[in-house]
Amino acid sequence: MKTGIYIHIPFCKSRCIYCGFYSSTLFGLQHDYAAALIKEMHMRSSEFKELGCIDNTNMVDTIYIGGGTPSTIPLSDIQEILNTVSECFPGNPREVTIEVNPDDITPEFVNRLRSIGINRISMGIQTFDDSRLQFLHRRHTSSQAIDAVRIIKDAGIENISIDLIFGFPNQTLDEWESDVQTAVSLAPTHISAYSLMYEEGTTLYRMMSEGKITQIDDETSLAMYKYLMDALKAAGYEHYEISNFAKPGYRSIHNSSYWHNVPYLGIGASAHSYNIGTRSWNIADIRQYIKAINNGMLPSESETIDATTHYNDLVTTALRTSDGMNLDSISPTFRQYALQCADIHIKNGLLKHTDNRLQLTREGLFVSDMIMSDLIKI
Structure with missing residues (x-):
């Protein structure tokens, strides 16, 4: 990769x-x-x-x-x-x-x-x-x-x-x-x-x-x-x-x-990194960042990304793109949940479901925040 x-x-x-x-x-x-x-x-x-x-x-x-x-x-x-x-x-x-x-x-x-x-x-x-x-x-x-x-x-x-x-x-x-x-x-x-x-x-x-x-x-x-x-x-x-x-x-x-779930490394003060299973971020302070690095320490915090968080991340990133959200990339349980929540928006012409992808229509772009909120799993 x-x-x-x-x-x-x-x-x-x-x-x-x-x-x-x-x-x-x-x-x-x-x-x-x-x-x-x-x-x-x-x-x-x-x-x-x-x-x-x-x-x-x-x-x-x-x-x-x-x-x-x-x-x-x-x-x-x-x-x-x-x-x-x-x-x-x-x-x-x-x-x-x-x-x-x-x-x-x-x-x-x-x-x-x-x-x-x-x-x-x-x-x-x-x-x-x-x-x-x-x-x-x-x-x-x-x-x-x-x-x-x-x-x-x-x-x-x-x-x-x-x-x-x-x-x-x-x-x-x-x-x-x-x-x-x-x-x-x-x-x-x-x-x-x-x-x-x-x-x-x-x-x-x-x-x-x-x-x-x-x-x-x-x-x-x-x-x-x-x-x-x-x-x-x-x-x-x-x-x-x-x-x-x-x-x-x-x-x-x-x-x-x-937007498409590819890992990346962030270097520097306040930079974020992502490796599918965890997300980390460096301290947002130049002086503290330099001091920690010079002492051989990484001045960062991290969080574990569980299945629900990973699904929600996909909703708020992949769905922003013209490629849409690939439903094959998520488990059957989350796929069913996404389609259930998307159904009303598909019927209203705000989402389309083709080739096992959910994509925003032109009209859906104008209310994208609302649609993503509806698909997020609390």
Whole structure:
């Protein structure tokens, strides 16, 4: 069995108001953190046997360097991290992704990325409206984002994913249509688009709680999602996961592993790992992470995944995808339960049952959370 490696780089020059992920502005710890990542990989190199990777010469299928903002750390550190992955987890990965910010992109930077083995870039653009970029506390401008896509292509990296956000306070459907059309004109191979989320603990959530901003209404948000689906389909993208669209042959292999029950290792502060039977996560504190690793300890917690948890995980991951949930992959007892709960949604045209798979229909995508909740076993 092949698997993926996720490496978390939690550093950001500034924090976006909507972000609920673990990140830090402690740039003085970058070198020590990179050294700790390398030590953790050496400490965990034997874990691949537990993931079923018997062939020690061909383990890794994907590498994903995420954050935070990985493009803010020295390229020499990124190169050493990738060298250590090759040393500790041999393989010939098909996909090596790094997340970047548009304002970090220069021809020299991208050429270096390509030279050290990066073949896919994921870029957080979010919107092409400069006023909304400022509202989010993003560092880049719309023109920088557009230039960045062109620079990456000119450097010879064609596999480019961009992130978009819709549903800003007071955003109109026409404004969202403009964002989508600008994205389509750039022709990235992959587009991820998410409704703006108000996560508790974020600045955005506090602004809403204090009455400074108001969430967009559900009807407008739904219209934006429908437009997104139709526009990207017309532009040749396949809608392969609720929030993800790809040109044929350019689905995210790494992220697809999360949705299709493939084991993976997470390296770094707050990173998660999964090996079918257990799930583990590292401490979300850079200083404590570095200290523990330097003392030869893995600063992580774990939980055992029982049969019910495994079934529920499949409901909330595989059902998100166009491939759907493979009923052959679960026991007869859970299969019967899933079909019993799905029956009403199949009759209402929200789910379809074909080739022993449950899949969301187009109408089902709009109420996916409700459907998944109904199929979960308490």
